[in-house]
Amino acid sequence: MKLSRKFYDRGAVDVAKDLLGKVLCRRMRKRILKGMIVETEAYVGPEDKASHSYGGKITERNRVMFGPPGHAYVYQIYGMYFCLNVVTHRSRPEAVLIRALHPLEGIDVMMKFRKTKLKNLTNGPGKLCQAMGIDKSLNGADLLGNEIWIEDDENIKKEFEFVSTARIGIDYAEEYRDIPWRFYIKNDPYVSKR
DNA sequence: CCCGTGATTATCT
């Protein structure tokens, strides 16, 4: 079942934890690509120095973060990679970065987009975007639409343990650098780092 | 496995 608008309309930390074990889905022509979300990071409101919304200033890049919940915020980084985020909270500029997926369906298609070994297919934010054909054309896409969405799959067991750590790649964020707003499923082989 | 380094360009200052 597709996640509701209400699911996304909460604080980013809660949404980041609850997205673990949910299934990211992407339509590619007649095929549907699916991967279980195994790693996320929360970017929390205008006060978080690691967030693109820090200071509350709207720019062309970050404006989707200031919009309604349940939409995709996709941005380009290091000149050549994309990162997928989920916009949360209706009244605050927050988002959750999807950092890793456990591939489930359409793996043959993903392997065509990313010529690499299975274990390296979706174990990083840029990698999973490449595998699922996610680029800036999906920036602002409604996650309740038919191009990209997230499901709660009843068949997936929810007994996993999760771990929280500091976020990756934000050494510049001063007092926000070490806050444990990264979450991942313990022992899943597709988590980007241990 | 764990480093260190270079790639490459939109965005922000």
Added chain:
DNA sequence: GATAATCACGGGC
């Protein structure tokens, strides 16, 4: 003009 929520690759262990 500098930076960046990253990755691939090469060398050493």
